Amino acid sequence: MTSATERLPRLLALVPYLLSRPGIPIADAAADFGVGEQQLRKDLELLWMCGLPGYGPGDLIDLSFESDSITVTYDAGMSRPLRLTASEATALLVALRALADTPGIADTDAVQRTLAKVEDAVGQARPAGVVVGLEGRGGAVAPEVRSTVQEATTRRRALRMRYYTPSRDAISERTVDPMRVLLIDGRNYLEAWCRSAAGVRLFRLDRIDAVEVLDEAAQPPSEAEPTDVSAGLFRPTPDQSVAELELTPDARWVAEYYQVDELVELPQGCARVRMRYSDQAWMARLLLGLGGQVRVISPPELARDVRQRAEDALARARHLPST
Template sequence: MTAAQDRLPRLLALVPYLIARPGIRIEEAAADFEVTTKQLRKDLELLWMCGLPGYGPGDLIDISFDEDTVTVTFDAGMRRPLRLTGAEATALLVALRALVDTPGVVDADAIRRAVAKIEVAAGQAQPAGVAVGLGVREAAETVKVRESVQAALQAGRAIRMAYYTASKDEVTERTVDPMRVLIVEGRGYLEAWCRRAEAVRLFRLDRIDELAVLDEPAAPPPYAEPTDVSAGLFRAAPDQSVARLVLEPDARWISEYYPVEDVEELGAGRLRVSMRYSDTSWIVRLLLGLGGEVSVEEPPHLADELRAQAAAAVTRIDRYLAAT
């Protein structure tokens, strides 16, 4: 573990530690954190410049320390325990579960204890626009997929799998060279070199089926670059159309399963979203499957196509019933 990785947890723990021990001797605090007194003084000087946005005199942490003792005189709100929203808690749980089986993790038992504590806290939390404890927990099938993917990564093996592409509504067979497993926006992904596409691709773990770890070694080409997900996963393309949809409560899952923008709560469980699409026939099939649980506000030609397809389907059903 690097010095920076060691220092951040120590800085986060220092303020509540010092608040509980006003006037503690610097040597004693340094011993508790297993650092030198020189390092602890550097940490205290850094904390002195930390605080809430604004960074005026009333916003920064205020620490009084001399040659022997140290006292926090203003904590800038850091004495309050960290409170996670339901979405944050479930995303953190998914990330921790993925991390616990990752090769090279120093203390897997500590991660499992953290998972147990977060699950208890999330279960006791009050809802805040999300369903705590019911959100992003992996299904049993996805857990098996993740474990197989991690085994392939650890062994340096290629993978053959069936993968469902939601935007095209199709399942394809692929052979891929795994590069890493990552969590983006609360969901697990395999990043790999796809031999079919001849490019780096991100595959959602819950859309992978019939996975097999091959005997042949994984060999991503040297020019395969990891995907930049710092600004999120979805990238809008200039040739995509945008549909503005109103989702009834039973269709809200669309906003979680597909990339959407401009999410607006309408009350009574209804949601207005903007959704990008490249294939009109695909989005028409998707919306037809939702029946009366979705309405199209824009664009007009999509609403017209949806009505025409629905009317044609009703006509075919009437003819079939009349013939039987």
């Protein structure tokens, strides 16, 4: 017996499908939908009883399928295929891109083909300001990084890498012993024992600038325990401050690249976010780099710091020789 969850998508697609193929043989239509002819006839009989509110003569879908072919004589407005909304398309594309970037996927080509088809179907329907996928600023994982990390984890080899830490706005050289690769909240992480920090660390793959496999075995010490990520990766601490920001569409990449506690959609593709930070100087530099694409709602001391730094920079610029 066909379940309702299997039948409903087929019923929604049948009318526009039949409108584009008037007189199609029942056998051909059944084959296209992957059902038997008897099931397809049951679907057509149900569609006969569907239509516009009022459900009287002239309101219901009208089909002819007495012979071996099908013709729609009244579509009751169901003339276009079902389309994804912007939010549905965004969620699907993000999930597919995360899947494509995950090391160890058996059939990456199939995922990429599906991704291309969905992107093509979405076309220009995506509104400005909607961040689709993980490719935003710093969000894409370089293929050579992904393959190198996968090789080292599989072969249990140590890695030397150059890694960017945004909270300190610093790049460091590290030697690590890989433990596993994780997919958390749509992002890929390498969990490894960091020899310089003498502890287990999670490294986002899109923040690895360069990496190489070393000719030595990965040997995490016995005290290296896997990180518990069942309750989420990021846990707020009492000493962290929280900034409330309004981002324009061009600055929405911030909510993709950095962890935010809350994101509220605003008109014209803008967004309001709550973002935790430990170092006010680092947060001020980030906001100054965004220029007019961000507004600080709170805390007031952060807004004053950003304003003062901007005024100081303008004052120094006035003394520069003109070119």
